[in-house]
Amino acid sequence: MLEITNLVKRYGQNDPVLKGLNLKVEGSSVVSIVGASGAGKSTLLRCINRLVEPTSGSIKLNGHELVNLRGSELRHSRRRIGMVFQGFNLIDRLTVMENVLSGRLGYVSFFQALTRRFPQSDIDRAFSLMERVGIAHYADKRADQLSGGERQRVAVVRALMQEPQILLADEPTASLDPKTSQQIMGLLQSLASEMSLPVLINIHNVTQARMYTDRIVGMRHGQMIFDGEPKDFNQDALDAIYGGIESPEEDGGDPEQQASPAPEATA
């Protein structure tokens, strides 16, 4: 269970990107987070595995506080949090298998990592997961020889190799074509239920958010302004989150306010 209480993140002296956010994710639900660029979605996800340092607040994973962890404690917690990125973030010059096994780096010794001598159990797990997502025959190919959808599958398997207690996905389909992105969303959805894993997905595509997730969280200006099931996510909610076309005076002031933290939040 993930429990976020009163999370605040401020970059430098700017307006906070996250303004006292509360979020609770239980069981193996797939939660999509929607919101305009600069709403703080990426920052929220990155605060959970501490790629971004939260300014204040509390993030608890299965009762275990993540904020303020340091050094090896932080690394041990990160092992339990899988992450999938928009740009896949694979290591291009390594093989698919090496990329997949890199998900175990938090568990093996430096020498094992250097000599690529991973425990047999890791290799078995890698093959069974790769077979599950249909990339096992690419094991010895270099990662940069794969197509976008295949690369994202490698990234998903890498995250699952960590034996995570939660999976974070930061716009996992934004670099993919419509058909491939549906496949990846479907994959994330079914993997979540197979492994009873909670999944948090930042997503721009509202249709896909409705189709593939159990719950939608809408963010605007660092605050949660919608939280509910896809069937309740109506036009009003959409307008509230994306600003709507009907409120020009609001549109005039807001983008400027959000423009400065936006590049940092997605960096």
Place this chain on the structure above:
Amino acid sequence: MVDHAAKLADRAWSRYDRKEQLTRYAVYLITLMAVVWAVRDIDIFWPWVWDAPNQIQSLGARMWPPEFGQWNAIFSAMLETVHIATLSTMLTIFIALPVSYIAAQNTTPNKVTLWIGRFILVSSRSVNTIIWALLFVAIFGPGVLAGILAVMFRSVGFIGKLMGEAIEEIDRRPVEAMEATGASKFKVVLYAIVPQVMPAFFAIIILRWDINIRESTVLGLVGAGGIGVLLQGSIDLFAWQTVATILLAIVVLVILGEALTSVLRKKVI
């Protein structure tokens, strides 16, 4: 009408205004003065310059035909030269890589280490190999060891600087992904940084080996081993025919090195 004509007259155009023009003339004048000053100050003995063609002819006559009687000694000296280059390049890697790691802005632990790294690189690069060799001959006595150390000390700056730049140019996203798996700093370096700088690493090492072969040929002039020792000895004895052979051998070696490195470069990149 009058107004119009006046306007046209005002439209005279020149690329530089008066002040810029004066500055340009001043720069020309200063450059000319610097050249005149330098030529007068270095005190060239002109009769020797006019005599140069004769000297070249006579030196050429004394060098011809090359004397191959000492080919055995020359060959082993050449081999020694290559060994100096190879060993020093290899050993340099162990020093240059850690230095490049702390001299790269995105991997260095803190400001102090960054400046230490940069200081090492700059001091290594600002001293020529021959000067390092003079220093090490004074410390360790003449011989191959001084030569190896001299080439190493110069190469650390070269390899370290270029590797540092390669590290600074990596894609940060894999680094982020590896950090997210809970990997320690060294494992992140191993998986996210090392593969990305590998091509640059091989290209730099091959290039430096090539340069080091050429540098090693002159080390002997200050007694730091290699073919240069033999060259200096033959010049001292006025054995010009042997000198000719040595010069030929150096040319052959450099061409061979060039050919080998270009093949290697194609293989690894």
